[in-house]
Amino acid sequence: MTSPVPLIGVRVPPCDRADRVVGAVRRAEELGFDQAWFPDSQLLWRDVFTTLTAAALGTERIGLGTAVTNLATRHPAVVASAARSVAELAPGRFTLGLGVGNSSVGPVGMRPSTGTEMRDGFAMLRSLLDGAEWDFGGGARSRLRDPARVPLYMAASGPRNLRLAGEIADGAVLLSGVSAETLADASARVREGARAAGRAEVPLVASAFCAVTGDVERAARRLKPICAGIAQTGGAKALALSGIHLDVPDRVEGPYPDLVHAEDWDAAVEICSRWVSDEAAAAFARAFCLFGTAEEIAARLRGLGRAGVAGVYLQHVGSYDLPDDLIEAVGGSVLPLLREGA
Template sequence: MKFGICVASRPADLDYVVEAERLGFSHAWMADSQMIWSDVYAMLALAAERTSTIQLGTGVAVAGTRLAPVTAASIATINQLAPGRTFCGIGTGNTAMRIMGHPPLQIAEFDEYLAALRPLLRGEETDFRWRDRTARIVHQMPDHGFVNFDPPPPLYVSAFGPRALDLAAQHGDGLITSAPPDPVAVRALRGAVTERRREHGHAEDRASFPIASLTTIAVLQPGEPVDSPRIKEMVGAFAIAALHYAYEQYAQFGRGPSPHLRDIWDEYVAAVESVPEERRHLRTHLGHNCWVIPEEERFLTAQLIERSCLVGTPSELRSRVDALEAAGLDQLVVLPPLATKEEVIADVARVLIDRTDGVPDPVALRS
């Protein structure tokens, strides 16, 4: 299993990326959401100068806010700075578009976008349609130090539902998602990817199409419950972001809550919808994956944490990670909150990357 970090893009956190590289994390996925974080490509350029081995890429870039040739040139510029260790994650904008009051790209639009982006990432000529006009385009100065398409940055397509998953299998070199940390769910996901890859005429072997899944991880102390104040501080932002996403699915598509949300659902929906509809998009994602706003702390239940995050003792976490890998997962991408991110990745490195026993727990040493 590979372990990556997802970074809420912020220049002050470049040392965090450097530390993740030192600890053995394989990938740094820089988040792209223009109304809440810093510019992702500026962050990647700075990180490229500060690191030497960790893979750097977008986690994920938003198709709705940048044209395909702009995305290709941007990530190829990073590939010029960090040759061979750059990747491109791309999605429809589940957060970035919604916080501007607009839905993510529709599937047909995303399909057209990916069809243009994939050859552009290889420096190849392709059709590009804009404002109802289609023309052939290609980067005209690929060999003069502006960009680098050799090797091409791998394309990871973000997908959650079956239609987006089909696009990932058709156009992508890999999948970035946020599956429940459950071997049953991962096995079903790997089976669906394999079937769709076969239908699109691609290789069926697992090595040709890695699956990465976004989560966060916390190591329990002896006798500690999964909803202790300390664990809530370490995983709460990610768990609450999963609740935000569930609300968006309800608001846009009328989808009801999953069983682990039913006890809090009516109260949570009432809290969100107490804000006038024309301003609700400014409320729904407050604190997104960085912290939990005070009025949402009451929704951070043990059931929500267990469903969205990996929490357990060192031996439990090792067993669960091994089971996820056996089921078909290739990378866990860890997204801790801002306040505890260094502590979280130190624990992950100690328990899951190095897998060293008998190493003092830094939390226990401070207590």
């Protein structure tokens, strides 16, 4: 009996003109990727829905999704209209992923959405996308003309938001990497939320930084800002479960706009070397990421399928260039191995 294989996606930041971004998505489609996920941050990248529109028109099969947009800088009614517009162009291929807005809200002095705001926003989105009226207050009851059904996924990493995702979302995007310990804990929290709401199991999509390499130690050095950023924003306990003990200051001077999205990545790597050793970065790459040979990565992807993960979206290290190398490496060496055993 063959091992289950999750859907394989790739994260494509809208870091260039939409037509150029679509070229990368089209290549991913040609090589057999199942999904392309687009992050949303209005000051870091081009508009995500503009890019998605171009991708919908420029592809035929590959699934498209936001990973993720938010309901803070974008009003839920505006998100509903944008989602409907993309879904019309890519019938059955579009997933609306939503989160609390970290890299969108921080640079403009706003705060992430609370759990209550996410719950209310999801309710409004569902109502509008179903064609029902919504009471906006002040006597305003309105509906979305020409609605379209769109799956709503919620991205989460902390226990409360993971449970909330299980309670209200059509799927959960797990932001805690693919280490066995954190993945098991995150999955359990999502199931708790689903059971509390009397719902069936919620599909899980795991995110993971990926590199096809025979030298994990060398490649892992570039993960230092990612590792430090996770420790800085409440993930130190999760890292410690895998034996990675870090003490990163709440504020690190230098990288703009933050550690995870630093514009000068080489400088950020050097700065983060104060707290993240080469050994810690390699341990992070092996436990939380998919770094290794094509055979090793294919085996781990099969393992994620056995663990109940429905989809995995792979990320390259970097926010302001397209993942062309990752698409070619995974598409040329990992996906054929997965297809062989399917």
